[in-house]
Structures are given as C-alpha cells and as structure tokens.
Amino acid sequence: MVDSRFIRSISQRFDIETARHPNKLRRLRWRVTCSCALLTLLIIFGNLAFSGDAVFQSRPVTFSHARYANDCKQCHDASFQLPRRLLGNTDALFIHSCQQCHEQRMADHHGKPTDSSSIADCASCHSEHRGLTSLTNVSDSQCVTCHSDINAKTEHHQSAFANSVNSIDSHPEITLLKQWVNSQPKHTHGAYQVAKLDGKETGRFIDASNIKFNHAVHLQEDGVLVPPDHPDYGRQLANGLSTTTLDCASCHTPDAIGQGMQPINYEQHCANCHQLSYSTLLANTPLARNKPLPHVDPELINGILRDRLINYRKLQNNPTIKDPNQIDDFGATRNPAKVPLSDDPQSNWNWMESHLPNIQSLLFAGGKTAGQGDLQNGCALCHTFEWHGNTDTSDSGINWSIRASNIPDKWLVHSKFPHDRHAQTSCVECHYTTGTENGDTITAKQSVSGTDILIAPIKKCQSCHTDARNQTPAIARGRCVHCHDYHNDHTSGHKPILGNP
Secondary structure, eight states: OOOGGGOOOHHHHSOTTGGGSOOHHHHHHHHHHHHHHHHHHHHHHHHHHHHTTGGGSOSOOOGGGGGGTTOGGGTOOSTTHHHHHHTTOGGGOTHHHHTTTOOOOGGGBSSOTTSTTOOOOGGGTSOOSSSSSOTTOOOHHHHHHHHTSHHHHOSSOOOSSOSOOOSGGGOOOOGGGSOOSSOOOOTTSGGGGTEEEOSSTTOOEEEOOOOOOOHHHHTOTTOEEOOTTSTTTTOBOTTSOBEEOOOGGGTOOBOTTSSSBOOOOIIIIITTTOOOOOOHHHHTSTTTTTOOOOSOOHHHHHHHHHHHHHHHHHHHTOTTOOOTTOEETTTEEOOTTSOOOOOOHHHHHHHHHHHHHHHHHHHHTTOOOSOSTTOOOOGGGTSOEEEOTTOOOSTTOOOEEEOOOOOBSOSSTTBOOOGGGGTTSOHHHHSEEEOTTTOOEEEGGGOOOTTOOOOOOHHHHHTTOBSOSSOSSOOOBOOHHHHBOOBOBTTTBTOOOBOOO
C-alpha cells in the first residue's frame, strides 16, 4: 500500500501560475522588435526630410543612360513590369523598350531564335541599375552559361570550333590558326569570309584575298627602291639607286578610335612607288601630260587607253610637227618620205583597235612598263587577272577582268582588339605565323607570301591575359567582353568587312 505521505496534488507538484510570472527573454525580444521598427521609421522619415524620395529608388543607371535617369517610363513602360516579366509575360520584356533606340534584334545574335538557349530579353545579360558602369560590361558567367557546353545548348547545329570555353586560360586556338586535318568547319563559318583552306594535308587557313604582297621586300632594312618622282628620291646607295625605308606604320594607320586599322588605300599607300606608268610614248601625248593611269576598273582604264591612243594617232598626223625624230608607231623614228597616215575617223579607230590588245597585255598581264628600277611591272604585280581570250563581245572590248582584292578591314569579324592599349608592344611580337615545313616563327618582316595570316595565336594572348584575379605579378584580366562581340552587325549581317577592290 502506497504511503500517503508521498502523495501530492497537481497544484503542489506544478506551478500553475507560471504565465503570470514575468519572462525576461520574451520582454527582450519585444523591446528589440519595437526598437528596430522605430529605427526603420526614423531612417525612412529622416531620408524623406533631407533627401526626398531617393531612399525608394534603385541604384543609378549606367552612364550611357544617364539622360533617362529621371524618366523611368522610357524603360518601364508597362504596369507591374517586373512581376509580369518573372511570370513569363512577353509583353513585359524590356526588349520592347530597348528597340526604341537600339536596332539590334534577336536575329543579330550568335544564338539563333529557334534555340532553346536563345536569350529572349536584353536585360537577361545587360543589367541596369548597377551604378555608373558600362552596360556592355557583362560578366563571364553570362557567357559560360551557354559556352560551357555548346552542343547541349543549341539545337540547330553542333559546334565545329570547341564545345566548351570557360575562360581565357582554357580558350582553344583561334579558328583561322587551327589545323583542320581531321575535321573542317562548315562553309557557313565566319572564317571563310576572310580565308580559305589551303587544300593541303596541313588543313590550314590561308589569306583569301587576291592581292600579291611581300612584306619582307617592303620592310628591308636597306629600304626599297623608289622612282624619281618619289618624295624620298635622292637617298643614294653605293650602286647609285634611291631607296626609302618603310615600317609597319607606313601602311597600317590606326583608326579614329584606336581600335583597328584604317583600310589600305592605293592612292595613300602605294601610288608613290607603284605608279601605273604604262607607256612612255603615250605618256608624252598632250592628253596624258605625263600623268599615270588612275587606279580604277579595267573597263574605265580601257576607255582611257582608247582616248590616248587616238590622241597619239592624231599627233602623228599633225603637219605642224617639225621634229624629224618624232616618235611613230611606238618607237620607230618618223620617216619624212613616208606618206602621212589617213586622218579619217574610221581609219583612226581601226588603227587604235589594232594596237589596243598589245597595250592591254602589257598593262594587265604584268609586262614591263615605263617605271624606274625594278618597279617595271604592270597591274599583275599586285592584282590577279583573268584573260577571256577573244570571247568577249561586250561594248568595252576588253578581254581582261580583275578579281576583287577582298582585303578585309577586320580579320576576326566578331571580335575586337584595342591596338591603342597595346601600343607599347612591337608589331612583330604579335603579327607572325608559323612555317608549315619546320614550324619556325615567321614574323611580318620575314613573310614573303601574301597568303600568310599574320595574327597572334591564343598562346600569345594568354601570356599576358589570364582569368586569375589575384595573379602575382599583376597581369591583365582576360574577360570575354574584352575580345568578343555578342551582337552581329545588323547593317552587314554575316558578310565580311572588306576593303575596296
């Protein structure tokens, strides 16, 4: 039997008045909550009193949109735009506002609109309200989202270049410098805009332009020969010839913004040495006045040749000429006893047509002209011509056609390179190629072939640029946006940026 002395009631075993006793922890939490709420109200009303409604605004817009900082409706043109955008409402996308000023469209992007990975809104990459920074300063993470596994992200094709590019440290070789022995990029690849495969077992790209140019000849330390009317004529060598010294900057001039180079221009860079002085006899006629031919299409040159030949013919038949040594029939001295040629217009035309093919052949086929020194070459010294034989029946009467030079103003169409930021680096440190036979480095000053692609390989870029932030010693960062453009040029589509023919 239980001892009743040890039996107590519930009221004796438990304190049923616990709720009435003060709880220190609960009171502390209540005081902290009230203090935080009061402090928040004080901050809000204090900013309203001294700073207006700035406390309710986002961070400043980027400096390119600073003019619209106080005009939110320029971008936020829909009600409840942000929540509706998060819910997938296409009417609330910012692209509609962006296209009011910017011409880029989804079709201007590398990613096709049919891809599941295609960016649907500009704000997906270009984040606004990040302070006074550049709107194009996109983080690498945005690019790596797709480029870490391109084949898994795209539906319309498989990548021929590289399936994974995570940073500049792991960046593969540039397409133009890769060896495509086992596989080749598709014919739609941008590399074919400026280059072509050499057709050999090496599988290398070569320059696709139709200009024959020898860098080594033009960059000789002793200089290159110049004609008598050259501004530098008079610098005599031991053999009595005149030369001028050229360097890279003689032809390659930075553009206005210092990013790229201005196009090569015949009148500016070539005409001083390579004048189209085709014939001494015709150059002495009053119509020519010792002026060389202009650098124009063969059809126009053909018309000029006809005019000067007719002028030469009339000069022969001029009875006022007293000089017995007056040139006649391209070099022969005039015989006073010779019966003067007929001055009939049809006769003059037939005579001109009979001599025109010979002049055309000398000029277009690369025969010697009336230049000086070793510059006695025709148009074929630099250009590639095609002869159509006697099949030409056009009104121009010319059997030669010139291939377009196709010199690209920009080699890597979707990239950018700030030459002004690399001004302290010598040109030949980056502009070189590798020999196909021995693998030796061939700099621009040593290149003898116009087919050489003289651009720096990716290893040269990686020697200075890295993805590491805390590199010691400090080395330049290598972010995606520093070299690559995501948008295509909407004015030219995917066409190459080429210079004049």
